């Protein structure tokens with residue numbers, strides 16, 4: 001079973017993901033305003049995994065909960081010491097899925113779990129090119 005490890009910037013929080021196959025994960029980019037704000041970047045990039053596959057191996061995340069104008073409750077988890085975002089998920093995904101911030105995955109995860117799609121492309125900055133071969137959706141992220 002493929003396992004992937006990752007950590008925040010300061011290494012206080014570490015995690016491990018155990019999948020039955022790499023296809024169980026789906027990395028995607030999101031160009032929405034909330035993702036840009038939270039990532040502090042031109043877009044957000046996360047890897048969707050089953051909640052049951054994730055184990056936090058050290059540290060405890062700090063949690064933020066708000067609908068932030070989206071109309072649905074959004075959860076963000078980050079390192080309270082260095083500020084790295086670690087996890088995000090919406091109200092309906094809460095019991096089943098986690099979106100792990102792609103940049104916190106160690107090399108093997110980033111190498112093997114490449115982006116499969118993009119969401120909220122209507123908000124894409126005009127200088128950001130579409131990822132070749134990835135699906136492009138104008139809006140919704142489930």
Ligand SMILES: [Zn+2]
Nearest residue numbers: 008010079082
């Ligand atoms: Zn940290």
Ligand SMILES: [Zn+2]
Nearest residue numbers: 030031032035
């Ligand atoms: Zn988004």
